Amino acid sequence: MTRRVLITAEQAFGIAADVGSYKEFLPLVARSTVRGLKKISSTKTQFSGDLQIRIEKLGREESFTSHVETDSESRLVTATSSDGPVKSLTAIWKIEPQGSAADVTISIDYVLKSMLLQLAAGKFMDYAAQKILNAFEARANELYGSTSS
Numbered sequence: 001m002t003r004r005v006l007i008t009a010e011q012a013f014g015i016a017a018d019v020g021s022y023k024e025f026l027p028l029v030a031r032s033t034v035r036g037l038k039k040i041s042s043t044k045t046q047f048s049g050d051l052q053i054r055i056e057k058l059g060r061e062e063s064f065t066s067h068v069e070t071d072s073e074s075r076l077v078t079a080t081s082s083d084g085p086v087k088s089l090t091a092i093w094k095i096e097p098q099g100s101a102a103d104v105t106i107s108i109d110y111v112l113k114s115m116l117l118q119l120a121a122g123k124f125m126d127y128a129a130q131k132i133l134n135a136f137e138a139r140a141n142e143l144y145g146s147t148s149s
Contacts (some may be wrong), residue, residue: 001129002105005137007144009097012104015139016077016093017070019049025139027131030054030061034068043073066091068105087111106132 005012015021022032031052038046052063064084070077075095082088094105105131112118 001128001133002103003133003137004098004101004103005140006101007140008100009095009102010072011144012095012140013070013077014091015076015136015143016095016104017045017072017080018108019047019051019068019077022049022051025142026134027128027135028053028055031063040069043071045070045131049079064089085112085114085117087113104133104136107137122135 020032020034024030026032029051031050033050035048035050040046040110046067046069049066049068050063051066052061054061062085064081064086066079066081066083068077068079075097077093079091080089089108089110091106091108091110094107095096096103096105108125108129113116
């Protein structure tokens with residue numbers, strides 16, 4: 001799912017790569033911390049991102065750790081996990097410059113350990129991706145001013 005925001009690709013990448021701030025703007029994220037930050041090259045970093053997801057309507061709270069790689073040159077943030085409730089998860093933020101704006105794409109591919117949760121989440125993921133992009137745009141607006149196109 002893609003959304004155009006009226007900030008630079010570098011600004012958009014900064015928001016996507018700031019995993020430690022996810023708790024401040026992403027829906028359902030109750031806690032987000034970064035551990036073991038390593039600079040791999042002049043444009044790439046790796047770290048562990050610990051997220052706690054809270055779904056109050058279901059009375060559920062789950063924590064998991066992702067291996068995160070950021071690449072400021074290609075403007076990609078890739079998180080992979082097989083921790084907690086997740087059998088496998090790959091989440092990719094891709095930022096593409098569009099003049100003075102940026103196209104922000106989030107793709108999430110996942111398999112949950114619980115078949116019941118997997119079935120429930122399947123119907124929810126398009127809605128969740130839309131909510132994530134709405135929250136991303138609100139964060140961009142908070143940090144950089146009007147981002148509506």
